[in-house]
Amino acid sequence: MARPSMDTDTRPTRLYSALRNIKWEYLVAGISGGVVSTLVLHPLDLVKIRFQVNEGYGVTNRPKYNGIVHALRSIARSDGFVGLYQGVTPNIWGAGMSWGLYFFFYNSIKTKLNEGDSKRNLGPGYHIMAATGAGFTTLVLTNPIWVTKTRLCLQYDKPAVSTSSVHYKGMLDALFKIYKFEGIRGLYKGFVPGVFGISHGALQFMAYEEMKTLYNTYRNQPIDTRLGSAEYVVFAALSKMFAATTTYPYQVLRSRIQDQHRDYGNIRDIVRQIFKYEGIRGLYKGLGIYLWHVTPNICIVFLLYEYITNWKSNRPDNHS
Template sequence: MATMKATGGASPSRKITVLSHVKYEHLVAGISGGVASTLILHPLDLIKIRFAVNDGQTPAPQYQGLRNAMTTIFRQEGARGLYRGVTPNIWGSGSAWGFYFLFYNTIKTWIQGGNTKKPLGPTLHMVAAAQAGILTLIMTNPIWVVKTRLCLQYSEADKTRLPESKRYVGMADALNKIYCNEGIRGLYKGFVPGIFGVSHGAIQFMTYEEMKNTYNQYRMVPIDTKLGSMEYLTFAACSKLLAAALTYPYQVVRARLQDHHHDYKGSWDCVCRTWRYEGLQGFYKGLVPYLLHVTPNICLVFLIYEKFTESS
């Protein structure tokens, strides 16, 4: 009986040790940064998606650059048009950043054995970021499908050309119709390129962490020493630019698979058709508005996150 009690008492202890690495302030900080940046920068995200899915084969509005896209959408669809899909984007960005920071910091702290001053090196930083990215993608992919489709409802006239099952009046309606007409598979369209996109977050976080660590080592202070706002902003921007340059094509493929105006057989079919009709530049459509969107976006997210966790 005593043995059973002793054995039974050890299990909760181990569980508490694992759970002790979970700090929910990372979740709240990530949500705060994601929501704030999305509210400010959503129009650029919408334009990036519209450029990315425009393959020249499917009827879609044609824009002559970023400024023309902004003015055309405002003239034809009003200010509301620039914020199509903002609701799922807020839900998606908030939950994605929240879960990502929560998972990433939990995994990283677990690898460090609870010692935040222990450096991990590039490989382990990438492993932690990749694992966090996959877990986050599983939880948020349906929201990104809805966001993409709402962003691609160009106007009321465009809606009339689509069957009723593909006309959406909001986030809840889109989730319901996609599930009812396409099943779980419809909610997870773009998941495969999204898995490849995990490398984007892994490269970004690895670069960001290594830059912070190297800088603190140069200053001869512990690697978990807090930095100033400009240092956070600089490291966040550099890490995002590097990750975007290396991995952007997956975003084009993912957006096209999620677009209800296209009908691809799968990821490979999308890649082949993009290459056949548009060449290499087809995989980089929307890159300029993407960089203009994500660079200040990531700076805001990381700055809010670092300052939030610093004060908590």
């Protein structure tokens, strides 16, 4: 009987070694941060989406809001407190999966690029490369969930009086009906502006990493030194505001093409109509509320991310 080859004998060992080297804590950290921040801040996200698609022409049955507070009060008055969490299920799934996968892929790529040396400074170029790769992979996997979130957030009417040809009962019902009536293309509506939106995450993570590096360099300490909560909050907020104001128009385009109440031809058609009827300000509708929503959101996500990924160094037995 022929003896098994050494290559066959070492396969389980190599697989086990590969699995051990995967940083699962990044996946857990991203999911935790995404879920917690979404549960706390979803009402602002709901209002942001409604502001983004409110073009002021075309669809006449959209609710009209005078501002953030008026929008929140109007939704709560007409639909109750539950109405403020319309679309929260796909938002939780989407945020949890997106942050989890993004952090997981980003740190996996970054570890590969720096060859496992966390003290090595990759620089802005490689940070953007890692964030871009992570962003594209995450977008491919999560785009259908974001479509259902937008559709549910823009479902204004009760089933009995709905003017829309399709009413969604929830996330799974929306996924099924979108695929049934619009096919796979329906589930990937908004993918093109989403690809442009990858630059958002790339700029954010590049800025975040560079601020941490510059701060540690200024303090004459290793670049992988664990910082305090205040530093993480400040760097996360500043990097997010920088990325948000730079790339925000893609979010307006994505929300509008995913809107079930309008039928735009393509992205070029949306841009043409925005410039024709709303001007350049139309590309920034909802930016104010987005900054109100995203700043605490990103602080929660990054605080949990840094705490969970550094939990081993926080344990008492590591400081004894």
